[in-house]
Amino acid sequence: MDYEALGLKAGIEIHQQLDTREKLFCHCPTVLRDVEERNGEFFRYLRATVSEMGEIDRAAREEMMVMRPFTYYAYDTTCLVENDEEPPAPLNPEALELALTMARMMGMTPVEQVHVMRKLVIDGSNTSGFQRTALVALNGVLPAGARIESLCLEEEAAQRVEGVTFSLDRLGIPLVEITTAPDMHTPEQVQEVAAYIGMLLRSTGRVKRGLGTIRQDVNISIREGARVEIKGVQDLALIDEVVRREVTRQVNLVAIREELLACNASIDEQTHDVTGLFSDTGSAILKRAKYIGAVCLRGFAGCVGREIQPDRRLGSEMSDYAKKCGVGGLFHTDELPAYGVTQEEVDTLKSALAAGEEDCVILVADTKKKAVCAIAQVQRRAAMALEGVPEETRKMLEEGSTAYMRPLPGAARMYPETDVLPVVVSPAYVASLEVPELLTAKEERFVQEMELDPALSHQLAYSTQVGLFEAVVGAGVRPNLAARTILATLRELSRDGVVVDAIGDDDLLAVLLEVENGSVAKEAIPDIFRAIAGGMDVPAAVESVAPGISDEELTGIIRAILAERVDFVKAQGMRAVGPVMGVVMQEVRGRADGKKISDLLKKEIQAML
Amino acid sequence: MAVIKLDSGYNIGVEPGSLSFLAKGEVSPAFRTEVVQNPELPELSIISTGGTIASRVDYRTGAVTSQFTAEDILHAIPGLGEIARFRAEVLATILSENMNAGIWKDLARAVYRDIRAGVEGVIVTHGTDTMAYSAAALSFMLETPVPVIFVGSQRSADRPSSDNVMNGLCSAAAATSDLGEVAVVMHASSNDDACAIHRGTRVRKMHTSRRDAFRSFGMAPLGAVQYPSLDVSLSGEAVRRRRDEPVLHDTLEEKVGLITFYPGMDPALLSAYEGYRGLVISGTGLGHTSADVITGIRGLTDAGATVVMTSQCLNGRVCDRVYDTGRDLLAAGAIEGEEMLPEVAYVKLMWVLGQTDDTEEIRRLMQTPLRGEFGRCSAHGL
Numbered sequence: 001m002d003y004e005a006l007g008l009k010a011g012i013e014i015h016q017q018l019d020t021r022e023k024l025f026c027h028c029p030t031v032l033r034d035v036e037e038r039n040g041e042f043f044r045y046l047r048a049t050v051s052e053m054g055e056i057d058r059a060a061r062e063e064m065m066v067m068r069p070f071t072y073y074a075y076d077t078t079c080l081v082e083n084d085e086e087p088p089a090p091l092n093p094e095a096l097e098l099a100l101t102m103a104r105m106m107g108m109t110p111v112e113q114v115h116v117m118r119k120l121v122i123d124g125s126n127t128s129g130f131q132r133t134a135l136v137a138l139n140g141v142l143p144a145g146a147r148i149e150s151l152c153l154e155e156e157a158a159q160r161v162e163g164v165t166f167s168l169d170r171l172g173i174p175l176v177e178i179t180t181a182p183d184m185h186t187p188e189q190v191q192e193v194a195a196y197i198g199m200l201l202r203s204t205g206r207v208k209r210g211l212g213t214i215r216q217d218v219n220i221s222i223r224e225g226a227r228v229e230i231k232g233v234q235d236l237a238l239i240d241e242v243v244r245r246e247v248t249r250q251v252n253l254v255a256i257r258e259e260l261l262a263c264n265a266s267i268d269e270q271t272h273d274v275t276g277l278f279s280d281t282g283s284a285i286l287k288r289a290k291y292i293g294a295v296c297l298r299g300f301a302g303c304v305g306r307e308i309q310p311d312r313r314l315g316s317e318m319s320d321y322a323k324k325c326g327v328g329g330l331f332h333t334d335e336l337p338a339y340g341v342t343q344e345e346v347d348t349l350k351s352a353l354a355a356g357e358e359d360c361v362i363l364v365a366d367t368k369k370k371a372v373c374a375i376a377q378v379q380r381r382a383a384m385a386l387e388g389v390p391e392e393t394r395k396m397l398e399e400g401s402t403a404y405m406r407p408l409p410g411a412a413r414m415y416p417e418t419d420v421l422p423v424v425v426s427p428a429y430v431a432s433l434e435v436p437e438l439l440t441a442k443e444e445r446f447v448q449e450m451e452l453d454p455a456l457s458h459q460l461a462y463s464t465q466v467g468l469f470e471a472v473v474g475a476g477v478r479p480n481l482a483a484r485t486i487l488a489t490l491r492e493l494s495r496d497g498v499v500v501d502a503i504g505d506d507d508l509l510a511v512l513l514e515v516e517n518g519s520v521a522k523e524a525i526p527d528i529f530r531a532i533a534g535g536m537d538v539p540a541a542v543e544s545v546a547p548g549i550s551d552e553e554l555t556g557i558i559r560a561i562l563a564e565r566v567d568f569v570k571a572q573g574m575r576a577v578g579p580v581m582g583v584v585m586q587e588v589r590g591r592a593d594g595k596k597i598s599d600l601l602k603k604e605i606q607a608m609l
Numbered sequence: 610m611a612v613i614k615l616d617s618g619y620n621i622g623v624e625p626g627s628l629s630f631l632a633k634g635e636v637s638p639a640f641r642t643e644v645v646q647n648p649e650l651p652e653l654s655i656i657s658t659g660g661t662i663a664s665r666v667d668y669r670t671g672a673v674t675s676q677f678t679a680e681d682i683l684h685a686i687p688g689l690g691e692i693a694r695f696r697a698e699v700l701a702t703i704l705s706e707n708m709n710a711g712i713w714k715d716l717a718r719a720v721y722r723d724i725r726a727g728v729e730g731v732i733v734t735h736g737t738d739t740m741a742y743s744a745a746a747l748s749f750m751l752e753t754p755v756p757v758i759f760v761g762s763q764r765s766a767d768r769p770s771s772d773n774v775m776n777g778l779c780s781a782a783a784a785t786s787d788l789g790e791v792a793v794v795m796h797a798s799s800n801d802d803a804c805a806i807h808r809g810t811r812v813r814k815m816h817t818s819r820r821d822a823f824r825s826f827g828m829a830p831l832g833a834v835q836y837p838s839l840d841v842s843l844s845g846e847a848v849r850r851r852r853d854e855p856v857l858h859d860t861l862e863e864k865v866g867l868i869t870f871y872p873g874m875d876p877a878l879l880s881a882y883e884g885y886r887g888l889v890i891s892g893t894g895l896g897h898t899s900a901d902v903i904t905g906i907r908g909l910t911d912a913g914a915t916v917v918m919t920s921q922c923l924n925g926r927v928c929d930r931v932y933d934t935g936r937d938l939l940a941a942g943a944i945e946g947e948e949m950l951p952e953v954a955y956v957k958l959m960w961v962l963g964q965t966d967d968t969e970e971i972r973r974l975m976q977t978p979l980r981g982e983f984g985r986c987s988a989h990g991l
Contacts, residue, residue: 042799045837046769069801084770085799085819113610113622122769129769135619150617414618415767422610422622 001247003186007223010190010243011149011182015175015215016201017156017208020095023172024155025088025132025420026081030208033075033169035161040074042083046122046129070124071165072158082158082168084127087419091116091134091153095174096423098206099153101433102176103137105200106148110137110430114153116420120413123406124164125157127171132417136176136425142200146193147181173208176201182219187240187247190218194239202462203439209464218242225250225389229408233396241400245309249402250389252308257388263358265299267382271375272296274363277348283340285328289365293375296353297382300360305334309401314385320404321381322364325373331363442466450479459487468505477512485512485525493529502533510538521593523585549591551600557587558597558604569608577602644683646694653693653784654723654731655682658716658743659702685766686777692839693781696728705736705761708743710861710959716743717750720757721857730756730784737761737814737822740793744809745953748791748980749960750859754851756788759809760795763820772796772820779804779834786841790848790980792831796820805830806843810953810982813923826923827948828981828988848981862886862962867955869921870898879905887915887958890943891951896920896927897934903941910942915962915971919946919954926987944975948983957982 023030045067072083080086091114103110118130133154140148156173158166178197184190194216201207201214208214216233220243228250233242274294278286286292297304304315315332322330333350337343355361364374384390393409394402437445439461446457450473460469465486472482485508494500511528514520520528524545531541561583562569569576577598584597610622682697683690700719701712720731735743744759751757760780762773772795780794783806791809798821807825816822825831832843843849865887868878879902882888888909892898896918898906906916918927918938927945929935939945946954954975961974978984 044770044801045775047771047774049767049769049771080818083799084764084768087818111621112624115612115620115622117619118768119618120769127770133619135615135617135621150619152619416620418765424610424622 001244001251003247006247006251008185008243008247009182009221010184010187011180011219012184012190012194012197012239013180013217013219014178014194014197014201015154015217016178016198017213018095018098018174018176019206019208020092020098020174022092022094023081024092024095024153024174025090026079026086026172027089028079028082028172029077030173031077031169032159033077033167035073035167037075038073038167039076041071042074043069043071044084044127045069046124048120048122049129068164072127073161073165073167073169075169078168078171082127082171088132088417091420091423092174095153096136096425097433098174098204099136099151099176100425100430101204101435102178102201103140103151104430104433104435105203105438106140106142106151106178108137108140108148108151110425111135112425114423114425116417116422117414118417120409120415121157124166125160125171126155127158127168130417131155131157132420133177142193142196144193144196146183146196149179149181150177152177152179182221187243190243191236191240194236198236199439199462203436203442205436205467218246220246220250222247222250222254224254226391227408228389228391228402229393230402231393231395231405238396238400242396242402245400246402249309249312252306253314253385253389256303256306256308256314256385259303260299260386263299265297265303265386267379267386268296268298268353269379270295271372272353273368274349274352277352278341278345281341281345285339286331286341286363286365289371291368291371292363292365293368293371294349294353294361294363295375295378296355297360297362298355299358300382300385301358302334302360303385304332304360304362310399311397312401312403317404318362318378318381321377322374324377326370327364327366327374330374330378331365333359333361439466446479452479452483456483456487463487468508471505472509472512475509475513477509477516481512481515481522489526489529493526493533498530498533500529500533502535503529507532507538511542514538514542518593518596521588521591523594524591547591549588554588554592554597554600555604558584558601561587562604562608566608569605573609574602574605576605580605644680644690646683646690648694650691650693651729651785652727653695653781654720654728655695655697655734656716656719656723656731657697657699657702657734658708658712659704659736682777686774688774688778689781692778693729693785696723703736705739705743708736708739710746710863713743713746713750714859714861717747717857717859720747720753721751721855721859724753724755724757724855728755730758730786730788732780732784733757733759735759735761737763737795741809741812741814741823741950742952742956744791744793744812745956745982746861746960748809748982749957750857750861751791752853752856752858753791754789754853754855756784756786756850757791757809758784759791759793763796763818763822772801775801775836776804778839779836782834782839782841783832786832786843787850788831788841788843788847789850790831793823794834795823797830797833801836803836804834806832806834806841806847808847808981810957810980811950813950813952826950827983827991829991846981858960858964860963861959863959865889865955865959865962867891867951869951870902872899874899874902876901876905879909882909882914883912885909885914886962887917889917889919889946889951889955889958891919891921892927893921895925895931895935896929896938896945897932898938900934900937903934903937906938906943907941913968915958915968915975916941916943917946917949917954917958917975918943919949919951921951923950924991926983944972947976947978948987953982 114134116132116134119133121131122129133152136153137151154175154177156170156175158168158171161167218230221227272294275292281287307313319329336346362378364371391408393405395405396402443457443461446452447454469482469486473479490500515522527545528541611625612620612622614620740759740761758780760776764771766773783794793807793812794804797803797805807830811825812823814822815824831847834841864885866882866885867889869891920927926948929938929945
């Protein structure tokens with residue numbers, strides 16, 4: 001696809017959780033919990049409130065179409081602030097410091113005074129009905145040239161357990177939201193910028209790691225289309241695919257609009273009660289239904305069932321809108337006969353609505369109230385098809401296609417958080433913040449200064465253990481030994497079921513220093529770690545696994561082994577070193593360094609020859 | 610700092626020196642929707658004293674709007690219009706910590722007037738801090754045949770999770786119910802499932818911020834209003850609606866104090882109450898103070914003041930006949946405040962002293978339950 005010709009414009013919002021000690025507006029720890037550990041539960045209703053400008057936000061209004069009680073799980077690591085039963089604590093200074101550090105890394109201008117806002121969110125993910133968010137810095141630029149528009153500090157929402165049940169452990173964890181300008185023009189650029197920002201944030205060493213701790217929202221439009229915001233792309237590798245599929249969707253919707261306009265398509269205003277037509281149907285859903293509503297979309301035949309994205313049709317879009325009324329979905333005649341509905345029933349239905357070959361009929365089965373509401377939503381969405389691409393907030397599906405979530409929110413959703421005092425950010429404070437080394441620079445330095453293998457350097461720089469690695473090397477351990485121990489040895493032990501968390505950073509350093517001063521062979525490291533993980537301190541572990549061996553003792557062992565193999569050694573000469581070495585290593589089992597053994601062995605063999 | 614609202618909706622603060630005047634902004638018209646009242650429904654009166662339950666914050670000025678018409682209330686709490694039709698009045702626009710006896714009198718007269726005019730019930734919206742004091746004051750000042758319901762909200766009305774809508778709807782349901790006394794209607798738990806109906810003389814705010822801050826003392830709540838069904842249930846103890854005319858007793862003695870005794874308290878503090886006609890002391894345990902303070906109390910009673918002992922325990926009855934300290938207090942002229950909450954005893958003493966000067970009659974009234982403020986028997990199993 002020629003993205004330039006289509007006029008693709010894309011920007012991203014990166015949401016990254018911060019690894020602070022406390023939450024953004026309370027003093028609870030930022031830990032996630034298993035829902036089985038909950039020790040409290042309550043439920044509430046949320047209602048859209050009128051904004052400071054006197055309007056109800058359109059996204060909030062849509063969420064309110066069905067009033068339902070939301071259930072929340074509480075833990076011994078959450079408090080009344082998460083329960084929306086206590087005013088918030090002051091803005092967490094550690095989180096603000098980290099956000100300002102990130103802003104400096106991107107050359108942004110901090111605001112002079114940070115004001116916390118309430119962003120209306122009534123999908124249940126926030127007990128209060130709003131998310132607290134503050135604009136911290138503006139206008140930065142990345143080395144690759146992408147412009148950063150803003151950096152906000154926000155509280156994380158509660159995690160949806162299922163349906164309308166939420167878990168409060170995640171609510172209030174600080175996160176930064178970084179918004180780029182819509183400067184990207186190809187799917188690949190979007191991915192590169194997202195990857196770069198992710199790297200930059202991880203360079204602080206103070207962000208949360210793991211699935212769900214970073215999420216990307218992508219804003220996409222093409223010239224003929226409209227701005228669409230896709231929420232919650234968790235997997236960086238899928239970003240370019242999401243962009244490609246959204247462009248495809250918009251291109252197809254534009255094509256459908258052209259077709260519909262060409263055949264003077266229109267939408268019936270009337271909703272028909274067709275419950276009676278399906279009293280003897282083979283479709284279980286329709287037979288069970290209290291009420292079946294139908295509407296005719298004139299000139300829509302073939303368009304509703306047309307695929308606009310892998311596994312997504314115009315009909316899926318209409319179904320997403322209908323579901324806001326609480327219905328399970330809809331049927332359309334482009335996909336019928338199927339699902340137990342016969343051709344005969346389709347014919348009867350179509351003639352009841354005076355629908356022709358070129359028309360499509362939509363069916364919704366539920367209570368009358370819900371079905372009528374859903375049909376109205378279908379009519380709305382069908383009308384949008386005549387306009388082309390509607391502005392929407394969408395959510396990502398598994399493979400990279402998307403589904404409708406809600407309208408794009410307007411400015412009406414934001415109003416001041418009057419319970420949190422504004423915070424002044426002084427230029428002197430910002431200047432005093434230390435800017436961390438970028439992971440890319442670190443990787444480069446490992447290759448240049450430590451002569452590490454590039455792949456290993458990359459792995460190290462992006463690992464959560466990079467701090468430990470640098471500390472160990474700083475204490476005098478050879479980079480290679482440090483890297484192998486941290487990346488390979490610990491991982492292998494962990495795989496074998498050893499509790500490597502029990503091995504402290506100080507223990508690890510102490511063992512490596514023993515190796516470096518020659519008193520322990522590096523081959524003994526895994527067994528020493530096992531002993532430490534089993535509860536021993538470092539000296540005891542070293543003594544039990546690899547008691548020191550003197551040169552005399554080692555020489556004695558070598559001589560004894562050689563004495564049993566006199567003929568072999570005489571026949572092979574120096575070629576015997578290799579095979580005999582193995583025997584000696586087996587005997588001393590890591591109590592002496594391999595190089596020392598090899599030196600002594602060569603000397604003794606030479607002496608024999 | 611000057612505050613700027615950006616197009617994104619965010620506010621930021623900037624040094625005013627860096628700004629220059631461009632032009633005045635447009636004033637957007639006040640937002641209003643038409644509300645139609647249903648003449649078939651019973652009429653309720655809503656009297657506002659300045660609580661936040663139905664208020665709107667004006668974010669341009671930071672002020673809470675003072676208009677409070679029936680339309681405003683019906684707009685703020687959609688659903689009220691399906692329960693009743695309303696007449697509304699703004700009696701005061703104060704934070705409830707600024708409540709005083711003068712406003713209590715105005716409030717009692719306004720409620721009395723509306724009941725005389727034939728409303729089915731009265732709702733008083735009130736800040737939660739001193740709501741229990743006001744509910745007690747109205748309980749004594751007014752003999753009411755219909756429900757007089759105090760209601761408020763713990764979480765501000767501007768948030769989608771506010772308790773104002775549910776509390777408001779439950780208060781209207783209680784105000785049209787078979788109840789016939791002054792009560793407080795607020796969240797029964799942290800869930801949005803029911804409001805409790807508390808007797809006005811038995812209720813206390815027991816949490817700074819939780820929705821279910823209000824609790825009944827010495828008795829179970831009078832009843833509950835389920836949500837969202839708005840079904841009202843009343844206990845056998847709840848006084849029922851009657852056809853009588855209301856009676857107003859709107860005199861209060863304002864020279865009455867309420868103090869908390871604490872270990873090491875300087876007895877000289879009591880001298881601040883010289884010239885007062887009454888003092889309620891929230892004592893320790895069964896109703897005690899230190900020996901030093903008893904001497905001070907003796908001075909007050911000798912000068913003609915009424916001193917009533919209550920307990921910081923809040924739960925349970927005062928008994929000054931068990932320990933020497935108590936007996937000394939009685940000897941010094943103090944009256945046992947029975948099971949009364951200290952605040953209730955304070956309000957009642959203001960009212961009793963407003964009704965009579967006779968020392969024996971004052972003592973008798975203080976030790977007689979007049980509005981269910983205490984029972985003859987202390988309930989068990991609460």
